[in-house]
Amino acid sequence: MSDLLVSGGQVLRPDRTVERADVLVDRDSGEILAVDDPGELGGDDDLDADGGLVIPGLVNAHTHVSMTLLRGYADDKPLDRWLQEDIWPVEAELTAEDIRVGAELGLVEMLKSGTTLLSDMYFHVEEIADAVEQAGLRAVLGYTAVTVGKDDEGAHADLQESLDVARELDGAADGRIRTTFQPHSLTTVGESYLREYVPRAVEAGMAVHLHANETTDEVEPIVDEHGVRPLSYADDIGLLGPDTFLAHCVHVDDTEIDLLAERDTGVVHCPASNMKLASGMAPVQRLLDAGVTVGLGTDGAASNNDLDMFDEMRDAAMLGKLAADDASAVDAGTVVEMATHNGADLLGFDSGRIEAGANADLAVLDLESPHLTPAHDLVSHLAYAASGSDVRHTVCDGQVLMRDREVTVFDETAVRERASEHARDLVERVTGDGE
Numbered sequence: 001m002s003d004l005l006v007s008g009g010q011v012l013r014p015d016r017t018v019e020r021a022d023v024l025v026d027r028d029s030g031e032i033l034a035v036d037d038p039g040e041l042g043g044d045d046d047l048d049a050d051g052g053l054v055i056p057g058l059v060n061a062h063t064h065v066s067m068t069l070l071r072g073y074a075d076d077k078p079l080d081r082w083l084q085e086d087i088w089p090v091e092a093e094l095t096a097e098d099i100r101v102g103a104e105l106g107l108v109e110m111l112k113s114g115t116t117l118l119s120d121m122y123f124h125v126e127e128i129a130d131a132v133e134q135a136g137l138r139a140v141l142g143y144t145a146v147t148v149g150k151d152d153e154g155a156h157a158d159l160q161e162s163l164d165v166a167r168e169l170d171g172a173a174d175g176r177i178r179t180t181f182q183p184h185s186l187t188t189v190g191e192s193y194l195r196e197y198v199p200r201a202v203e204a205g206m207a208v209h210l211h212a213n214e215t216t217d218e219v220e221p222i223v224d225e226h227g228v229r230p231l232s233y234a235d236d237i238g239l240l241g242p243d244t245f246l247a248h249c250v251h252v253d254d255t256e257i258d259l260l261a262e263r264d265t266g267v268v269h270c271p272a273s274n275m276k277l278a279s280g281m282a283p284v285q286r287l288l289d290a291g292v293t294v295g296l297g298t299d300g301a302a303s304n305n306d307l308d309m310f311d312e313m314r315d316a317a318m319l320g321k322l323a324a325d326d327a328s329a330v331d332a333g334t335v336v337e338m339a340t341h342n343g344a345d346l347l348g349f350d351s352g353r354i355e356a357g358a359n360a361d362l363a364v365l366d367l368e369s370p371h372l373t374p375a376h377d378l379v380s381h382l383a384y385a386a387s388g389s390d391v392r393h394t395v396c397d398g399q400v401l402m403r404d405r406e407v408t409v410f411d412e413t414a415v416r417e418r419a420s421e422h423a424r425d426l427v428e429r430v431t432g433d434g435e
């Protein structure tokens with residue numbers, strides 16, 4: 001019993017055309033074996049895609065999955081006040097168990113909305129890795145180092161931890177987990193530490209992930225201190241290269257866009273978070289035109305407030321048009337590409353396309369709903385009309401993680417109850433009362 005046949009549906013192909021086809025998956029190798037005309041292929045087990053659309057599993061290329069515990073805890077404030085008054089005090093109270101419980105909640109939310117690959121930045125990463133292993137998803141994980149507010153010893157320990165975690169967890173969960181070295185951002189990690197640790201990570205062959213140019217508050221201090229734009233500063237440190245991908249890049253000028261293209265450094269666009277925190281509009285069409293690989297991310301649930309990549313596609317298209325002052329900018333096909341193949345490319349997995357030889361990471365969308373009728377253009381529906389709750393089945397690495405909206409890898413009710421309890425206890429610890 002090793003083959004799985006996804007049959008009866010339509011399939012989104014890598015060239016963004018849609019055709020009636022069946023998909024044969026090898027559950028042992030976790031690869032797609034074949035895509036062929038209906039009825040041509042046979043498998044040991046069937047996954048019914050009748051009335052559905054088979055798409056590549058979506059890629060959430062920048063998130064903080066355990067922040068689901070903080071969903072709806074603090075809204076409607078600018079980034080610096082939101083972090084200092086609300087988020088950091090709560091995060092200081094998070095235990096390893098909280099992070100495990102929050103990760104389980106976030107991963108269940110992701111696989112229920114068709115996401116099969118994520119890139120995460122956080123701490124207590126072993127807990128997140130365990131949850132990813134159980135969830136059956138793919139992930140790029142890392143420990144996020146911050147040096148501001150720490151003494152020299154603490155700063156070194158944090159960066160060393162980021163190197164150690166990247167080394168130890170790489171290849172975990174039978175290769176479904178990969179890692180990145182993670183300085184939090186160019187303003188929250190001091191220059192001397194960046195100059196010491198970034199070369200170590202690069203020499204060790206590690207990929208690097210950090211926040212960059214999210215708000216003007218992350219640009220102006222670097223221009224004032226170093227006399228150059230942040231990404232020139234990052235380049236001088238050796239941070240930019242093909243194995244680095246940057247979250248946000250909202251405030252980048254033309255020279256920085258050219259630099260990203262030249263260094264083959266990827267960008268993860270997080271439109272909902274950028275809008276909610278009023279960070280600004282990333283010049284996504286200009287980045288794409290320059291040849292920069294742009295993926296999509298939800299960022300943490302506290303600044304979004306969900307992990308639904310269908311919402312993110314729509315937000316990216318809408319915001320991209322506003323930013324370019326052009327309704328033809330960041331079109332439907334482009335955002336679907338960003339949420340699938342581009343994201344997988346940034347994260348270094350052969351996923352994001354329904355094709356023989358690629359990883360068997362896919363989702364089956366139910367098309368038989370009023371909001372997806374009529375079906376003039378299914379790529380348009382993916383970008384503008386569908387939502388995560390339309391996903392019927394989710395498959396990753398050839399394993400069925402959700403069948404007919406029933407999560408097979410977790411007890412969903414228990415995960416939700418545990419998360420609610422932990423979130424309540426957490427807030428009580430922070431506010432110091434039990435009201």
Ligand SMILES: [Zn+2]
Pocket residue numbers: 062063064211247299300
């Ligand atoms: Zn982030």
